[in-house]
Amino acid sequence: xxxTFGKCFDPxxxxxxxxxxxxxxxxxxxxxxxxxxALGLRPGGQPVAAQVMRRSRGRKTGVLVGYLYRIDxxxxxxxxxxxxxxxxxLAMLARRTCPQCRLDAGYVIPRSLGTCVSxxxxxxxxxx
Numbered sequence: 001x002x003x004t005f006g007k008c009f010d011p012x013x014x015x016x017x018x019x020x021x022x023x024x025x026x027x028x029x030x031x032x033x034x035x036x037x038a039l040g041l042r043p044g045g046q047p048v049a050a051q052v053m054r055r056s057r058g059r060k061t062g063v064l065v066g067y068l069y070r071i072d073x074x075x076x077x078x079x080x081x082x083x084x085x086x087x088x089x090l091a092m093l094a095r096r097t098c099p100q101c102r103l104d105a106g107y108v109i110p111r112s113l114g115t116c117v118s119x120x121x122x123x124x125x126x127x128x
Contacts, residue, residue, distance in 0.1 A: 044075030
């Protein structure tokens with residue numbers, strides 16, 4: 001057993017407060033939020049059941065943590081209603097509309113420019 005594996009292995013939760021497992025060694029029946037979403041589920045208000053840990057040189061704390069939820073307590077995702085689809089369509093239209101020329105640019109306006117490319121660079125010639 002490597003030293004890193006031993007530091008992250010705490011199935012009783014005595015050291016970290018909740019059961020902790022090394023990366024990729026969590027027992028069956030637990031999943032992260034992304035894994036639940038791939039299964040068509042959501043945590044549904046349940047508390048964090050366990051966590052997985054691994055060493056990370058890029059983080060200040062030196063540890064990367066992933067929270068796990070119980071699959072049997074997870075609830076199905078809520079379906080999109082027609083009103084939610086409409087609100088999403090309007091929000092995306094607002095992101096594509098140039099505030100200067102009020103035209104749909106056909107792409108999401110870059111926040112760095114604040115306007116469509118043709119309004120941001122009016123003197124540039126376009127290659128046709």
